Amino acid sequence: MNISFDKQISSLEREILLKSVEIHDSGDDFQFELNKFFSQKEIIAIAPRCIRCNMCVDQCPVDAIEPANIFKIAKITHDCVKCEICVQTCPVSAIKLIDNKVSYNHDEGDEAIEYNLASISRPHRVVRMNDISIDYSDLANYDNCAKFCPTDAFTLEFKSYFEELGIDVDIELEDDVLYPVINKKLCIGCGACVQFCENDSVKLDRTIGPIVHTKNLEINQDECVNCYLCEENCPVEAIWLDEEKVVLNNDKCIRCINCTSHCPVGALNFVEID
Incomplete structure (x- = not known):
């Protein structure tokens, strides 16, 4: 899957104004100005062909998937930490990892925000x-x-x-x-x-079968400020500080985004495995 589409700035303005009415706020003096920006993040979504086996629910290490039943497919919740285990586990590949890019460049005279969605391939567990x-x-x-x-x-x-x-x-x-x-x-x-x-x-x-790891966590000990945020936010207790050094249990680590997203100095980063 590779989908690109534009959203006109004028449409975005109308949506924000309508939302301001919903929250009982006045939009009479509302103005906003966008400059150049770029955003990229991964999305995990479950396709309608979900067979409701709930294997993903059983394998999710943070209980972030609502179980499927006869009437509805399984659902990824806001508790998802993007570990991608469900993507590798689904027996019919109904769970997709999607790269979501959003960009806008006012300097080039763009009148629309560009969105690009592309599937990211991941190996499948046996x-x-x-x-x-x-x-x-x-x-x-x-x-x-x-x-x-x-x-x-x-x-x-x-x-x-x-x-x-x-x-x-x-x-x-x-x-x-x-x-x-x-x-x-x-x-x-x-x-x-x-x-x-x-x-x-x-x-x-x-x-x-076991999870096939596609990336490893790289730790820059020199940049670490000993804030303990990685340790406090790891859902599986795979990372901690010992004598002002970050220690990682690589076998226990589920390669989620919690430690990297909470690190305030960028001392933790994932590196793709060749």
Whole structure:
């Protein structure tokens, strides 16, 4: 994805004036003047094709994702620290890391603010289904399990299907009744069926591989002013000060933006791994 669009300054003026009315402020004397500026930050967003497996929710180290349900997809909250773990974890790549650039140059006579959104590629964690099974002695409604399965590995079939393939489920199957069946060759281990199983009769054993780090934290000890803001704001306690030196547990660090964004002197910066 690479999208660019402009927003006219006149439109921005109208929006701000309308907002001032909403907060009961007078816009009669309102004026603003923009000079040259440039802003760049990353956005993490969940696409509508989210399969509601909630694997991202389980893997988020700061509980910054609202769980999905039958009616809505998962949602990134304001508590997100941009660690990108969810981006690497989503089994159907429905979570995107987006580079958001905003620029304006009044000196060149621009009458619009330019926005550019571009997808940032990230490696994907290994998610492997080891085994998956259904307890046919305690059946429930599996409509949503089949509905949200992204590979059609989970289907509902009649008795004849089981007879044709010689599938023995240790219960007496009835005619004109749909029964759940899982094609293990198609299953990717996302766990969406487990999420929507009403009585926990679907059991999944899977392996989720390690995070693939794409950047490392670089510490400039000479610039550090011992303010302790990195230590106080690290959500996983991976960084601290010891005898006026910054110490980092690299294995524990989740590569989020909390320490770098709070450092007042720019002593902490991420460096991309080649």
